[in-house]
Amino acid sequence: MSLRALAGSMVSIALMSSACGGERGQAAGAVPATSPAVAEAKAIAEAPAAAEAKAPQAGPQPQWSFTFAAKPSRLKVAGDGTVLALVSSELLAVRAGAIAWKFGAELRQVLAVAGNVVVVAQGDPSVRRDRLVMLALADGHELGAALLPDDGDQDEFAEPIRAAIVEPDQDELQVGDSVARWFRLKPGQCVKNGCLRAAGRLPEETFDSDAKLSFWPDRRRILREGSGLRVFDGEWQTLLSVQAHETLGGAALGPAGLALVVDDDVVLLAPEACEGPEFAPSGWPQPRRLYSREVDECPDCPGPPLGCRRWRSYQDGVHNEALVLLPDGAVVVHVDGETRAIRDGRQAWKTTTGGVGAVLQVGERVLGFSGGLEEDDPPALYALDLEGRPQWRSPLAMKGPGGFFFTDDVLLANAGATLLTGFETNIAVFALP
Numbered sequence: 001m002s003l004r005a006l007a008g009s010m011v012s013i014a015l016m017s018s019a020c021g022g023e024r025g026q027a028a029g030a031v032p033a034t035s036p037a038v039a040e041a042k043a044i045a046e047a048p049a050a051a052e053a054k055a056p057q058a059g060p061q062p063q064w065s066f067t068f069a070a071k072p073s074r075l076k077v078a079g080d081g082t083v084l085a086l087v088s089s090e091l092l093a094v095r096a097g098a099i100a101w102k103f104g105a106e107l108r109q110v111l112a113v114a115g116n117v118v119v120v121a122q123g124d125p126s127v128r129r130d131r132l133v134m135l136a137l138a139d140g141h142e143l144g145a146a147l148l149p150d151d152g153d154q155d156e157f158a159e160p161i162r163a164a165i166v167e168p169d170q171d172e173l174q175v176g177d178s179v180a181r182w183f184r185l186k187p188g189q190c191v192k193n194g195c196l197r198a199a200g201r202l203p204e205e206t207f208d209s210d211a212k213l214s215f216w217p218d219r220r221r222i223l224r225e226g227s228g229l230r231v232f233d234g235e236w237q238t239l240l241s242v243q244a245h246e247t248l249g250g251a252a253l254g255p256a257g258l259a260l261v262v263d264d265d266v267v268l269l270a271p272e273a274c275e276g277p278e279f280a281p282s283g284w285p286q287p288r289r290l291y292s293r294e295v296d297e298c299p300d301c302p303g304p305p306l307g308c309r310r311w312r313s314y315q316d317g318v319h320n321e322a323l324v325l326l327p328d329g330a331v332v333v334h335v336d337g338e339t340r341a342i343r344d345g346r347q348a349w350k351t352t353t354g355g356v357g358a359v360l361q362v363g364e365r366v367l368g369f370s371g372g373l374e375e376d377d378p379p380a381l382y383a384l385d386l387e388g389r390p391q392w393r394s395p396l397a398m399k400g401p402g403g404f405f406f407t408d409d410v411l412l413a414n415a416g417a418t419l420l421t422g423f424e425t426n427i428a429v430f431a432l433p
Helices: 036-044
Strands: 015-016 023-024 064-067 074-077 084-088 090-095 099-104 112-114 115-124 129-136 142-147 164-167 174-177 181-187 196-201 212-215 221-225 226-233 238-243 250-253 257-262 263-269 311-312 331-335 337-343 346-362 365-370 381-385 388-393 409-413 418-422 428-430
Touching: 023 099, 023 226, 074 409, 074 418, 084 164, 090 115, 112 174, 112 418, 115 164, 129 164, 174 212, 212 337, 221 250, 226 250, 238 257, 331 346, 346 409, 365 409
Parallel strands: none
Antiparallel strands: 015 023, 064 428, 074 084, 084 090, 090 099, 112 115, 115 129, 129 142, 164 174, 174 181, 181 196, 212 221, 221 226, 226 238, 250 257, 257 263, 263 311, 331 337, 337 346, 346 365, 365 381, 381 388, 409 418, 418 428
């Protein structure tokens, strides 16, 4: 995780001000970047702002709030509004501002909700493999469990087989384990492991706890690990493979293409033109920035294939959290206290929101967490329309980001009309109008 408050979750150190700006810390012995992207960056910086300024209306009030004892390592919102959180390796279910039930200890860092079933994972020391435990959302009682199968003749010194990925997919869950095997889990009661079936494997690979899987239209799925990202089809055939030089942020697939935040670039790729070996999609090294080859995650990576990159836009300090890909092909991100939309490589609109962390689209609105518009402002939940015009703003009765913070300390998630936002250990839950 980064100490660079505006960059998110990769390995980079920053010095920043409390006004959400900042400068990147530089490695010793770094050399200045010389890049043709300088002219492009200048043109982008001079692009006009689009959103008409107007004072936002007062927004909805939270239905309830809650403070965890420690920052949740995983957080989900269920369809009935229950908030599920892994806190210090224990599962908490919170409703109406109080803990409804708890489960387990020493749980793995996976958490999924499928309808009325919650899935977590526990180690089983007797067999050195994880159990996938299915719980009733209503009260937390155990419905059943499935044990990850062994992997042939394992060496006695081999690492235990752990659950690394558990994500809902239609009426089942996709499970990936630490030796890169895939399984399909049918949620609910389970007899003799009959709810778990094999669904392929990525040969000669392993998955760490930072692996993340997401599902997108046309049965495509995105797998992220560290500073790399791959897109697969429904049969686990690789469609493209990209690598960051320094930082990899949010990603989204849509009709317009694959949108990425990578190395402080906002990038839109055409996946059908990106087949072949792994490549680096950004314009690295960036203009007027120092860099060191020794800390480059992929110093020998080629650039994108011809026709693969539709456009890119250098946005210094862009937040490396979830982005929004709008139907018109614009990519919405947070940069330097602004919510910006980039379309065709140029700024389509920007709105001063104090926004930090992830951006979320719900219906015809873009939602985000604001650290405040002025130095003493409380944090807030804000809403814009899809052209960047302010709709409403709801102040939050909690402590917001200070001078140094991690962008993934900002919490933002939804299920249907229930939305959760917060910072570090504090959450507020809204019923969206």
